[in-house]
Amino acid sequence: MEQTGGEISDKVPGFIAWMDTPSGKVPQISTTLSNVDHLGACMARWGINRMGYIVPPGLYAIGTPDSAALVVVTANYKMSYDRVRSALSGRNLWLLVLETFGVNVWCAAGKGTFGTGELVKRINKADLQKVLTQRQLILPILGAPGISAHEVAKRTGFSVQYAAIRADDLPRFFDHKMITTPEMRKVSFTTYERLVLIPVEIVLTLKSLALISAVVFLIAFMANGYSASVVMALACLGAVLTGVVTVPILLPWIPFRSFVLKGLLAGLGWCSLLYYSVGGCSWDITTTAAAFLGLPAISAFYSLNFTGCTTFTSRSGVKKEMHLGIPALGAAIMVSAVLLAVGRFL
Amino acid sequence: MTGMCYIKNVTTLKLNQTACTGCGRCIEVCPHQVFALEGRKARIDDRDACMECGACAKNCPVNIIAVDAGVGCASGMISEWLQEHNVPGIKSGGRCC
Numbered sequence: 442m443e444q445t446g447g448e449i450s451d452k453v454p455g456f457i458a459w460m461d462t463p464s465g466k467v468p469q470i471s472t473t474l475s476n477v478d479h480l481g482a483c484m485a486r487w488g489i490n491r492m493g494y495i496v497p498p499g500l501y502a503i504g505t506p507d508s509a510a511l512v513v514v515t516a517n518y519k520m521s522y523d524r525v526r527s528a529l530s531g532r533n534l535w536l537l538v539l540e541t542f543g544v545n546v547w548c549a550a551g552k553g554t555f556g557t558g559e560l561v562k563r564i565n566k567a568d569l570q571k572v573l574t575q576r577q578l579i580l581p582i583l584g585a586p587g588i589s590a591h592e593v594a595k596r597t598g599f600s601v602q603y604a605a606i607r608a609d610d611l612p613r614f615f616d617h618k619m620i621t622t623p624e625m626r627k628v629s630f631t632t633y634e635r636l637v638l639i640p641v642e643i644v645l646t647l648k649s650l651a652l653i654s655a656v657v658f659l660i661a662f663m664a665n666g667y668s669a670s671v672v673m674a675l676a677c678l679g680a681v682l683t684g685v686v687t688v689p690i691l692l693p694w695i696p697f698r699s700f701v702l703k704g705l706l707a708g709l710g711w712c713s714l715l716y717y718s719v720g721g722c723s724w725d726i727t728t729t730a731a732a733f734l735g736l737p738a739i740s741a742f743y744s745l746n747f748t749g750c751t752t753f754t755s756r757s758g759v760k761k762e763m764h765l766g767i768p769a770l771g772a773a774i775m776v777s778a779v780l781l782a783v784g785r786f787l
Numbered sequence: 788m789t790g791m792c793y794i795k796n797v798t799t800l801k802l803n804q805t806a807c808t809g810c811g812r813c814i815e816v817c818p819h820q821v822f823a824l825e826g827r828k829a830r831i832d833d834r835d836a837c838m839e840c841g842a843c844a845k846n847c848p849v850n851i852i853a854v855d856a857g858v859g860c861a862s863g864m865i866s867e868w869l870q871e872h873n874v875p876g877i878k879s880g881g882r883c884c
């Protein structure tokens with residue numbers, strides 16, 4: 442069951458006071474984030490209480506907006522809400538928060554929860570037609586995959602303007618006659634933007650990571666004894682982390698467009714590093730072959746997984762990679778395991 | 788985006804230019820500057836940059852853009868694929884970025 446944002450009350454983050462409007466009371470909220478807000482954001486990045494990181498959907502007031510003030514629309518993921526309100530500091534605007542079940546604008550638009558139906562529903566529920574004399578909504582560009590602007594206009598009379606990709610660009614947008622510059626329209630995927638995605642990826646992989654390491658350790662322990670099993674478990678752990686951490690960080694600098702190839706290359710790097718640091722020249726031929734086959738394949742699988750987080754990979758591209766890549770990677774890991782087993786009996 | 792280009796020649800994006808009214812909506816919503824306005828018509832200018840988000844198709848008022856945008860995000864597709872192919876045990880959980 443998806444978690445909802447609940448009802449607006451005086452407990453909403455940043456609550457200052459109630460404001461009277463023709464359609465009832467609206468909470469006026471602060472544009473300054475508190476330490477609690479910053480801590481919450483940090484925890485959410487590590488996947489802690491991420492599901493509870495949600496605000497109630499509905500209409501909020503920033504400053505003292507009147508009936509002619511503009512309306513900015515966002516999702517009810519608390520980080521989206523915090524980003525937008527802090528970017529609107531010093532202005533008088535309405536903030537309309539959609540119920541996206543605590544998911545950010547981009548992912549919610551892809552799922553359709555940041556969508557035409559929900560927007561129309563929120564406009565009617567907040568009775569925007571009564572609160573406002575103007576008929577314009579400002580939306581984030583990354584919400585466009587879920588919204589059909591002409592449909593919204595037809596059903597509510599409100600026209601939609603897509604302002605910018607990043608909330609940080611909103612001040613510039615409002616200060617410059619509400620014109621979206623080409624820069625504001627360009628999606629970015631900077632090192633920082635990639636970095637902040639990694640913690641939660643690690644947390645999400647922890648379970649399979651622990652499992653894989655444990656299984657590998659046990660098998661190796663039974664077969665080859667303690668020190669070999671530690672090396673093997675570490676080798677696999679490193680291969681996974683190469684896919685989950687190294688590839689995302691070094692993304693633009695690793696050659697190839699394909700994430701499978703990027704992962705293979707990075708995995709090969711990890712394997713070579715391991716080979717030279719733990720004295721791989723003493724490995725027998727099957728172990729060496731198994732390592733150089735299996736470890737890059739593990740990295741490639743995990744780096745393919747990262748396509749879900751990027752802002753530039755297409756569905757058809759991922760499909761193509763999976764179609765060719767997953768059978769090949771699966772085969773490589775299998776052959777690698779067989780090699781290790783065979784090596785035991787040689 | 789410099790340094791960030793995905794696989795070429797895969798996008799399912801299609802535009803029926805003849806019916807285009809030149810409203811510019813597709814240019815407004817595309818995060819990868821795939822379209823350009825040429826005279827009074829939109830044109831696909833940088834096809835390989837398309838990430839198939841579906842924003843253009845959804846917002847074109849005369850409905851002349853088609854793209855297989857699908858649902859959810861790509862990591863969800865991996866678990867979808869694994870389930871379709873009956874690979875047990877591995878799941879990315881259908882989560883989102």
Ligand code: SF4
Pocket residue numbers: 800816817818819820821822836837838839840841842843844854
């Ligand atoms: S699907 Fe998205 S990325 Fe592709 S052209 Fe349309 S708006 Fe641009």
Ligand code: SF4
Pocket residue numbers: 802806807808809810811812813814828829846847848849850851852
């Ligand atoms: S949104 Fe449709 S009608 Fe408008 S410019 Fe683009 S293709 Fe043409």
